[in-house]
Amino acid sequence: MPAFKDEQIIIIAPGSETTVAQLGLPESFTPPRVRVRSRMFPAEKEGEWEPYKVRRRQEGQNGEPEGESKKAGDDDDAAYEEDRVSEEGAVWPIQAGRIVNWPCFFALITHVYNSLNPPFHTPILLITQPAWTPREHERLTQFFFEKFKTPAFALMDSALANTWAYGVHTATVVDVGKDKVDVTAISEFIPHSQGRVIALPDCGGEAMTQALLSKLKSKGFNRDMCEQLKKSPICEILPAGTPLPGTEGANTQSGVSNPASAASTGALGSGPAGAATIGNIPRGPGEDTEVGEDTIPEENEGVLDVASIVAGGKMNEYLAKKEKEKQEKANAKKKGGEAPAVAAKPVRLPNSRREKATFVYEDHALLDTLKNMNLGSKGMAEARAALDEGPQRKTQEEMTDADRDATADNNGSRSSSIRREIEVGTERFLAANDGVLERIADAIHRTISAVDEVNRRGELWNALIVCGNGCRVRGFREALISTIQSKYIISPSSATIFTSEIPSNITTPTGTGTNTPQPQFGPHGGSSQVNPLLLAATTAQNPHLLPPGSNSMMPGMSHNTHSSHGQTPTSVKLVKPPEYFPEYKEVGFDESAFLGAQVAAKVIFIVDQAQSKGYMTRPDYNDQGPSGIHDYSL
Numbered sequence: 001m002p003a004f005k006d007e008q009i010i011i012i013a014p015g016s017e018t019t020v021a022q023l024g025l026p027e028s029f030t031p032p033r034v035r036v037r038s039r040m041f042p043a044e045k046e047g048e049w050e051p052y053k054v055r056r057r058q059e060g061q062n063g064e065p066e067g068e069s070k071k072a073g074d075d076d077d078a079a080y081e082e083d084r085v086s087e088e089g090a091v092w093p094i095q096a097g098r099i100v101n102w103p104c105f106f107a108l109i110t111h112v113y114n115s116l117n118p119p120f121h122t123p124i125l126l127i128t129q130p131a132w133t134p135r136e137h138e139r140l141t142q143f144f145f146e147k148f149k150t151p152a153f154a155l156m157d158s159a160l161a162n163t164w165a166y167g168v169h170t171a172t173v174v175d176v177g178k179d180k181v182d183v184t185a186i187s188e189f190i191p192h193s194q195g196r197v198i199a200l201p202d203c204g205g206e207a208m209t210q211a212l213l214s215k216l217k218s219k220g221f222n223r224d225m226c227e228q229l230k231k232s233p234i235c236e237i238l239p240a241g242t243p244l245p246g247t248e249g250a251n252t253q254s255g256v257s258n259p260a261s262a263a264s265t266g267a268l269g270s271g272p273a274g275a276a277t278i279g280n281i282p283r284g285p286g287e288d289t290e291v292g293e294d295t296i297p298e299e300n301e302g303v304l305d306v307a308s309i310v311a312g313g314k315m316n317e318y319l320a321k322k323e324k325e326k327q328e329k330a331n332a333k334k335k336g337g338e339a340p341a342v343a344a345k346p347v348r349l350p351n352s353r354r355e356k357a358t359f360v361y362e363d364h365a366l367l368d369t370l371k372n373m374n375l376g377s378k379g380m381a382e383a384r385a386a387l388d389e390g391p392q393r394k395t396q397e398e399m400t401d402a403d404r405d406a407t408a409d410n411n412g413s414r415s416s417s418i419r420r421e422i423e424v425g426t427e428r429f430l431a432a433n434d435g436v437l438e439r440i441a442d443a444i445h446r447t448i449s450a451v452d453e454v455n456r457r458g459e460l461w462n463a464l465i466v467c468g469n470g471c472r473v474r475g476f477r478e479a480l481i482s483t484i485q486s487k488y489i490i491s492p493s494s495a496t497i498f499t500s501e502i503p504s505n506i507t508t509p510t511g512t513g514t515n516t517p518q519p520q521f522g523p524h525g526g527s528s529q530v531n532p533l534l535l536a537a538t539t540a541q542n543p544h545l546l547p548p549g550s551n552s553m554m555p556g557m558s559h560n561t562h563s564s565h566g567q568t569p570t571s572v573k574l575v576k577p578p579e580y581f582p583e584y585k586e587v588g589f590d591e592s593a594f595l596g597a598q599v600a601a602k603v604i605f606i607v608d609q610a611q612s613k614g615y616m617t618r619p620d621y622n623d624q625g626p627s628g629i630h631d632y633s634l
Contacts, residue, residue, distance in 0.1 A: 130159060153621075159173040171465050440483075472590055614632065
């Protein structure tokens with residue numbers, strides 16, 4: 001078989017929420033270039049699927065409702081359009097990592113393949129989920145060979161792909177997805193199937209979204225708001241034991257030595273240092289507050305339902321109010337800019353020390369409400385300009401005709417949604433407070449404890465790879481490590497171990513050191529001999545503590561005995577991400593499995609060329625059938 005080229009290789013990684021793919025291997029591996037939502041829509045003809053919702057074009061004629069879905073029997077002359085935003089009636093073929101609708105899944109893969117527009121003679125590498133069974137691997141192999149006529153096909157476990165991305169041969173991979181978490185222990189590039197945690201429920205990104213919703217629903221938040229809040233920079237998971245802003249102990253965390261002074265003058269403490277900050281921090285009842293007109297109470301109690309106000313016939317009043325507020329802010333900004341800057345800038349507190357913060361919410365429901373009101377292009381543009389609170393907002397006076405035309409042309413795309421600023425309190429720190437981190441930590445402990453090679457367990461604890469789009473929440477990795485340390489990490493040098501192992505016939509050591517028991521080496525140690533397991537545990541990380549001339553092996557101990565704790569870890573660390581992929585350093589390594597798949601594809605398709613049976617060729621498939629895929633693996 002002729003050698004493959006870099007530009008011919010296809011990599012596809014299906015996911016519950018998003019499917020990513022790429023045609024060709026660039027010189028420096030980059031994040032996936034093709035990204036589609038992992039859902040399809042039933043087409044007019046039974047058994048067929050569409051990648052987007054098909055709706056009747058918004059003509060507003062013949063009394064037909066705008067945006068009506070296409071149905072069988074409609075007028076053939078009616079105009080239809082693809083709604084690339086709506087997910088009404090969507091079918092998601094992958095749920096919690098498992099394929100639950102095979103026809104829809106095959107339609108999704110076909111859509112992704114056609115989006116790549118590949119040439120002939122293209123090998124395919126498919127990243128598989130741990131929940132997929134060997135029988136499902138055969139079904140996938142048959143589909144790819146017979147549907148796309150691929151000359152070569154390979155399957156790669158997503159956990160193994162992550163180790164290739166990080167360049168390590170032994171690691172514990174924690175893949176956090178939308179509805180599940182997979183935990184895999186890999187030793188010398190071989191995944192341990194025994195004890196592997198597959199599709200752990202209620203621990204993914206959706207669980208954190210629902211946790212935020214349960215705490216903010218009473219304030220008018222919906223799921224879409226909580227989902228966008230979770231992805232915003234102000235949502236953060238704090239390490240275990242960190243007090244929330246505004247609670248007892250939070251003032252000392254934020255450096256406030258004199259709370260009374262901070263509340264009255266804005267100074268963090270008393271004395272010259274505190275007095276110097278008076279006037280530099282906004283005064284008011286607490287940190288980071290501002291003096292100004294009292295806001296409307298009903299708007300502070302929860303999220304204002306602007307869509308209901310607009311649909312209820314009060315749009316003109318609300319638009320006039322928003323336009324007035326924007327004009328006042330613009331005038332205040334101009335007026336303040338003319339004054340000389342005498343005082344220094346206010347101290348900007350980090351997010352973890354602020355009781356309230358604001359994020360920009362893209363309101364799709366409000367945009368749909370405006371689209372259904374038949375405002376016309378000009379009216380639509382003016383309404384959006386008045387309602388939009390994003391960083392690039394413009395007043396009606398500032399908008400040009402070109403701006404209005406662009407707004408009218410793009411009012412159906414997701415990027416042109418109306419943006420609103422929404423304030424959130426300390427609930428934004430509670431996304432993982434429903435036991436998510438504890439369940440993941442327990443799964444990691446069970447997975448590593450099930451590894452037969454006891455001497456490998458310490459290495460697995462010190463090589464954690466936390467990946468997946470579900471862990472994009474700020475502070476997730478640090479909080480998970482903190483949870484593991486608080487639940488499972490022990491210290492072999494703690495005083496409890498020493499005192500509990502001292503023989504009962506020896507007095508308690510005094511400060512002079514004269515009564516401190518000394519280990520007696522030799523085959524016939526007396527009653528004062530220190531437990532050899534204790535000595536092995538405490539000197540494993542510090543060999544210099546051993547007596548001169550001795551080795552780490554105690555007399556009478558077999559060579560199969562490990563010199564450190566195997567059942568309980570003494571340390572836990574994250575694997576350092578690689579530094580030689582600048583594109584991934586910018587976006588993060590949450591999708592590191594795709595990076596590892598690119599590295600593996602380069603090796604098996606270009607360098608190795610089937611010498612180590614890394615992929616299955618077309619002749620192999622013709623001879624062995626789909627079941628032969630089990631003989632070809634990385």
